[in-house]
Each structure stands twice: as C-alpha cells, then as structure tokens.
Amino acid sequence: MVPPRRRSRPSLFPGAPGAPPLTFGDLLEAVGSMGPFQLSSVLLLSLPVLLLASHNLVQNFSAASPEHWCQPRPGPNASSGQPPQARCWRVAPELAPGPPNSSLDRGQEEEEEEEEGASVGQEPCRDGWQYDHSTFSSTIVTEWDLVCHLQPLKSLAQSLFMAGVLVGAFILGDLSDRFGRRLVLIWSLLLVAVMGTGAAFSDRFATYCVFRFLSGVGISGFLLNYICLSLEWVPTQYRAAVVSIQSYCSTAGQVLLAGLAYGLRDWRGLQLAISAPFFGFFAYSWWLPESARWLLVHNERRAALHSLKQVARINGKAAAGGAVVLEMLETQVESSPPGKGAHSCLDLFRTPTLRRISCCLMFISFSMNMTYFGLSMDLSVFGLNVFLVQLFFGAMDLLAKMGCALLLAFWGRRTIQAASLILAGIFLLASLPVPPEMLMVRLAFVVLGKGCLAASSMCLYLYGGELFPTVVRQTGTSFTTVMARLGGIVAPMVLMSGEFQPFLPLVIFGVMPILSGASACFLPEMLNVPLMDTVAQVEERASWKSKAIFGETPGNITAPVIRSTRF
Numbered sequence: 376m377v378p379p380r381r382r383s384r385p386s387l388f389p390g391a392p393g394a395p396p397l398t399f400g401d402l403l404e405a406v407g408s409m410g411p412f413q414l415s416s417v418l419l420l421s422l423p424v425l426l427l428a429s430h431n432l433v434q435n436f437s438a439a440s441p442e443h444w445c446q447p448r449p450g451p452n453a454s455s456g457q458p459p460q461a462r463c464w465r466v467a468p469e470l471a472p473g474p475p476n477s478s479l480d481r482g483q484e485e486e487e488e489e490e491e492g493a494s495v496g497q498e499p500c501r502d503g504w505q506y507d508h509s510t511f512s513s514t515i516v517t518e519w520d521l522v523c524h525l526q527p528l529k530s531l532a533q534s535l536f537m538a539g540v541l542v543g544a545f546i547l548g549d550l551s552d553r554f555g556r557r558l559v560l561i562w563s564l565l566l567v568a569v570m571g572t573g574a575a576f577s578d579r580f581a582t583y584c585v586f587r588f589l590s591g592v593g594i595s596g597f598l599l600n601y602i603c604l605s606l607e608w609v610p611t612q613y614r615a616a617v618v619s620i621q622s623y624c625s626t627a628g629q630v631l632l633a634g635l636a637y638g639l640r641d642w643r644g645l646q647l648a649i650s651a652p653f654f655g656f657f658a659y660s661w662w663l664p665e666s667a668r669w670l671l672v673h674n675e676r677r678a679a680l681h682s683l684k685q686v687a688r689i690n691g692k693a694a695a696g697g698a699v700v701l702e703m704l705e706t707q708v709e710s711s712p713p714g715k716g717a718h719s720c721l722d723l724f725r726t727p728t729l730r731r732i733s734c735c736l737m738f739i740s741f742s743m744n745m746t747y748f749g750l751s752m753d754l755s756v757f758g759l760n761v762f763l764v765q766l767f768f769g770a771m772d773l774l775a776k777m778g779c780a781l782l783l784a785f786w787g788r789r790t791i792q793a794a795s796l797i798l799a800g801i802f803l804l805a806s807l808p809v810p811p812e813m814l815m816v817r818l819a820f821v822v823l824g825k826g827c828l829a830a831s832s833m834c835l836y837l838y839g840g841e842l843f844p845t846v847v848r849q850t851g852t853s854f855t856t857v858m859a860r861l862g863g864i865v866a867p868m869v870l871m872s873g874e875f876q877p878f879l880p881l882v883i884f885g886v887m888p889i890l891s892g893a894s895a896c897f898l899p900e901m902l903n904v905p906l907m908d909t910v911a912q913v914e915e916r917a918s919w920k921s922k923a924i925f926g927e928t929p930g931n932i933t934a935p936v937i938r939s940t941r942f
Contacts, residue, residue, distance in 0.1 A: 402667070403610060406683050410690030413609050416663055417617055420601045421624045423564065423656045428628035428769075429635070429649040430536075430571065430594055432751060435761065436632075437642035438529040440516045442507035445500035463500060463523035512640045519580040528580065530867055535584050539591025540598075541860035547596040548853020549720065556600045556607075556849065557665040563596025564657040571650025575643045590650070595860075599852050606840045607666040608686070611905050615837055619780035622833035626776055629769030637762045672845045672908050722847050722910055723854065728899070728917040729910055732842050733851060735894045739835060740855040742887035743796065745862030746803070747828045749869055749884055750821060768825060775826035776833045787902040788838040789895060792831060796892030799827035804885035807878055828888065841901040845908040 445463075506517045516522060521529045543563075551559045567590050574586035605617050632649075639645045664686065670679035723733040751768065782791050806820035835855075843851035872879045899917060907913050 402683060403608075406687035406690060406692055409610060409613050410686075410692075412686045412689040413613075415689075416608060417605055417620060419659060419663065420605055421621050423597060423653065424601065424621050424624040425628045425631055426649050426652060427594065427598065427625050429632040430567070430590065432629065432632060432765075433636075433645065433649060434515075434529070434533045434536075435751075435765065436511070436636035437515055437645055438521075438532065439511050439514050439761065440522065440526070440529070441509075441511060441514070444505055446503040446505055510640070511642070514642045515580070515583065518642070521580070532580075532584050532587055534864055534867070536587045536591040537860050537863045539588040540595040541591075541857050541864070542588075543592035543595025544599065544853040544856035544860065547592075548599050548849045548851075548856070551596075551600055551603070551849035551853075552847060555665050555669060556604045557660075557663055559596050560600040560604060560663075561657065561660045563593045563600070564653050564660055566590070566593030567597065568593075568650060568653035568657055571653065572647060575646035575650060595856060599849055599856060602836050602840055603848055603852065604663070604666055606837075606906065607668045607845070611903060614841065615780065615783045618837040618840070619776065619783070619833065622776050622780075622836060623773060626769055626772040626829065629772060630766055633762050633765040633769065636765070668845055668906070668908065720847075720850050720854065723843075723851055726910055726914050728914050729844075729847075731897060732899070732913070733854065735898050736835070736839050736842065736851070736855050737858040738894050739792070739796065739831075739891040740839075741858040741862040741865075742891040743828055743831055743835065743862070744859040745866050745869065746799065746884040746888055747825065747832065748863040749866035749880065750825050750828075768822065771822050771826045772829035775830040779830035779833050783834065783837070783902075787900050788834060788841070789898050789900045792834045792838055792898070793892045793895040795827045795831035795834060796888040796895060799824045799831065800885045800887070800889035800892065802827065803881055803888070807881055807885075824885075831888075838898070838901065841904070841906060842898065842913075844910055844913050845906065846910065 500523070504520055504522060508517075511517075515532065516529055519525075519528075547559050547563065570586045570590035570593060574583050574590060577583035577586060602618060602621060605621065606614055609617050635648050636645055639648055664682040665678065667679045667682040667686075670676070670682060722729070724730045779791060779795065802820050802824035806817045806824070809817040809820065811817075839852055839855055840848065869880050869883050872883070904916075907916065
C-alpha cells in the first residue's frame with residue numbers, strides 16, 4: 376500500500392523550494408506587525424517628544440527681557456526717579472566723581488557712554504538695573520543682567536544650544552548607524568536629563584551655556600533615533616500614522632510650554648520642569664529592543680533573533696517567534712551583508728539617486744528650519760501677550776499637522792512636501808504689502824505660513840526616514856539635522872538684515888521655502904513603498920530596468936526586492 380502523500384507545510388522562509396524571497400516585512404508579520412509591542416513602543420517614544428519643543432523654544436520665556444531701568448546711584452545725590460527712556464543710562468550727579476565701585480578710567484567711561492547713546496550729563500548704569508517682575512519673577516536676563524551692551528549674550532546662549540544639536544547630529548548620526556539606534560537613544564536621554572537639570576542650577580552664565588550646549592547634543596541624539604526606531608518596527612501602511620502621532624506630540628509640546636511658562640514664572644523652575652522628566656524616560660528606555668532590521672543588515676543575527684522573539688512574546692505570538700530559529704535567519708542571505716564600518720557618510724553622495732535625495736533633503740531642511748525658527752524665536756515682535764502667541768502658534772501647528780496627516784495617505788509624500796513649502800512662502804510674501812496698522816491681518820498670513828512649515832516638517836520626518844536606506848538611514852538623517860540647525864543659526868542673522876531694510880527678512884523667509892519646495896519635486900515617491908535596506912535597492916528602484924524585480928506590496932504598488940539580500 377502506498378502511504379498517503381504528506382502535504383508540505385508552506386514556509387515563510389526561502390529555504391524551501393519555490394518559496395518567495397523573504398523580506399523583513401514577512402518576519403515582522405510573523406511576530407506581529409502592529410500589535411501591543413508597536414503601540415507601547417510608539418507611546419513610550421512619544422512621551423519625550425512632548426518636551427522637545429520646550430527645549431528648543433524655552434528661551435522665549437527663560438530669556439525674556441522685561442522692562443528695566445538703571446539702579447539709582449546710592450548716596451545723598453541719588454536721583455529720585457528715572458526717565459522712561461533710562462534703560463541703559465542714568466542722569467550723572469552734579470559733581471561727576473567716578474562711582475565708588477567703578478574700576479574704569481574716564482576714557483573707558485566716555486567710550487561706554489558713546490556706545491550706549493548717552494548724552495552730556497548722563498552715564499551708563501554703574502550700579503546695576505531694576506526690572507519689572509510683573510510678568511516673570513526671574514529670567515536669565517535679570518539673573519545675569521543681560522541687557523544693554525550684554526544683550527547679545529542671551530542670543531549666544533540659544534545659538535550655543537543650536538550648535539550642540541548640530542555637533543550631536545555630526546557625531547551621533549554616524550554612531551547610530553554603526554552601533555545601533557537603541558544605545559545612542561538611551562544615553563542621549565540621560566544626557567538631556569543631567570545637562571538640562573544642571574542648567575537649572577547654574578550659578579554663572581558661562582556654566583549655563585555649557586550645560587545648554589551639552590543638552591543640545593543629547594536632544595540631537597534623541598531626535599535622530601526616536602522616529603527611526605519607530606519606523607523600523609512598524610509595517611509600511613502604518614508609517615505615516617506613527618510619524619503623525621509623534622509629530623502631534625511635538626506640536627502639543629509648544630502648547631505645554633506655554634502652560635508651564637505661565638505657571639512657572641521663574642526660569643530655574645521652568646528649566647527644571649522640562650529636564651527632570653528625562654530621568655524617567657531614561658529609566659524605561661532600557662526596555663526598548665534594538666531595531667531587528669538594523670541588526671539583520673549588520674549581520675547581528677543572534678541579537679535580531681532575540682529582538683524578534685521578544686516582540687513575538689509581547690504581541691502574543693510566541694509560537695511564531697519560536698519558529699524564527701537562528702538557522703532560518705542565516706538562510707535568508709545568500710551573500711553576507713556588509714558588517715559594521717562598511718558604510719560612511721560618503722555613501723550618501725557616491726551614487727546618483729542617493730546623491731540627489733541627500734542634496735534635496737538637506738536644502739529642504741535648511742530653508743524650512745531657517746524660516747520656522749526665524750518666525751518662532753522672537754514672539755515679542757507681535758506686540759501681544761507672549762503666552763497667547765505661543766499658544767496660538769502651537770494650536771495652528773497642530774491643526775496644520777492634522778491636515779497633513781490626512782493628505783499624506785492619499786496624495787503621497789512628494790506632493791505634500793512640495794505644496795506645503797511653496798504655500799508657506801506664498802503666505803509669507805503675501806504679508807509684505809499689508810500696512811503696519813493692519814497687524815492682525817499680517818499676523819494671520821504669518822501664522823498660516825508657519826502652519827504650512829509645520830506640516831512640511833512632519834512630512835520631512837516621515838519622508839527622510841523612508842528615502843534613506845537602513846545602512847545609512849541615521850547618517851542621512853544626521854546630515855539633514857545638521858542643515859536644520861544651520862538654518863536655526865542663520866535665522867537670527869536674517870532677522871538682523873531688517874535693520875537695513877525692514878521687509879528683507881520676510882522676503883528671504885518667503886523665497887527660500889518656495890525654492891526648496893521646487894527641489895522636492897525631484898524626490899522619488901514613497902507612498903506604500905517598503906523601507907529599503909541597501910544603497911543598491913535605492914538605485915534599483917530608481918532604474919526602469921528594475922521593474923522586473925518589483926512587486927511585493929499590496930495594491931499593486933511596486934517595491935524593490937534585491938535578490939542578493941532577501942530581507
């Protein structure tokens with residue numbers, strides 16, 4: 376009797392004859408593509424995002440310059456009051472002896488008087504200043520007298536923070552691609568917690584600047600990794616939703632900052648409130664597993680197996696996780712993928728498609744952030760309550776991002792990226808002919824332009840993470856972050872051009888987004904396209920010859936499957 380034919384069990388893996396090439400999406404589907412693990416990890420990574428905007432924009436409140444005037448001269452000849460314009464000078468006594476506590480000679484005094492614009496019979500504030508504490512009980516300006524000739528120092532503190540973010544992007548982006556997303560993210564959270572708290576207890580301005588610089592480095596490390604770590608654990612169809620949620624948290628952080636600043640009028644308390652929670656974020660971040668996609672690309676199969684089993688267990692698919700044995704993972708790759716150190720920042724510019732992607736994204740990031748920070752960093756210019764302006768800006772950004780999230784699912788990334796930038800420039804340029812007396816109309820145009828920039832920034836977070844392949848994803852993101860911070864550093868210089876021509880800053884802020892929006896048209900579309908892992912996949916997808924090896928996503932949307940790397 377012929378024994379009955381045993382039916383072969385369909386295999387997920389390519390080891391069986393006739394099995395299709397295995398992709399990382401197949402592995403993710405086996406262990407749970409969007410289960411409790413993904414939901415909890417997105418939530419835990421989104422909580423620190425609430426305070427990202429607070430660290431970026433805190434100096435709108437902690438470095439606010441209240442009304443101030445010269446401290447009256449001590450002694451019997453002290454003036455009984457100060458004229459309204461006596462912010463940087465005071466009436467000199469009749470017998471003009473040098474002040475008791477002055478170590479300046481008369482030549483230095485005359486030079487200082489000339490710099491401050493004091494006229495005959497007036498002198499600079501030798502004994503300090505008095506401040507109006509009705510809005511803020513204390514700021515770094517009142518703490519260290521950063522007024523008059525020292526006023527540029529408050530901008531220096533913000534520039535040093537931006538420089539810290541820039542330096543962190545240079546260093547930590549490459550480290551993330553070499554040593555993993557999780558490790559850099561964990562220690563970045565600790566760096567923000569320690570240095571941000573240290574800034575709150577600084578006793579000198581120089582110490583404050585050092586702590587702010589180092590907290591900027593930590594912010595950069597977290598910024599580079601939290602989106603990437605989220606995207607590499609979720610399936611293609613949920614990427615836009617995940618980035619939208621995290622982007623909402625970033626915008627909600629602007630509203631949260633307004634509330635914290637309103638309740639905590641002391642700069643030390645505000646700085647501590649936005650920094651101390653990062654100790655808690657650091658504590659639970661050890662639970663987050665490393666990206667299995669990154670581990671597979673870097674030939675760390677045992678660690679990838681551990682991460683996949685952990686995800687399967689949390690998602691209630693322990694049996695499927697047990698089936699993903701190490702031997703099966705080893706059969707995925709016909710030729711071993713490059714190991715650590717095989718890729719560098721030069722890979723961003725070696726091949727034509729990735730070079731075009733890198734250059735376009737860097738230009739978009741620079742122009743978008745230059746304009747965004749130029750509009751956001753000095754809320755007092757609108758002549759309204761700074762708390763309400765911050766709240767209004769945050770609410771408008773949130774609405775703009777919600778609209779962007781809906782459109783991303785239908786129109787694609789490239790269209791939204793280009794349209795949001797071009798509209799932002801048009802709104803800002805439209806505010807130029809509005810007469811000064813129509814302040815609210817002008818403010819409305821500026822707010823609409825800033826809202827379009829907020830939508831563009833959310834799209835860029837998603838788009839940039841999708842366009843760069845896994846092997847250089849963090850390196851590419853670090854380059855765009857560097858350009859973003861350069862834009863933030865250049866923004867105050869653009870604002871200074873208004874001293875020569877008042878309309879010039881808005882002209883620059885309007886033209887640059889339009890130019891960068893035009894450059895976005897040269898980027899490839901990534902709607903419903905799986906993440907790519909190698910530079911070769913990016914180039915293959917851009918080539919018409921690669922159509923024969925496309926086709927693994929639902930809905931007949933083509934995507935690259937490079938046969939030499941089957942995951």
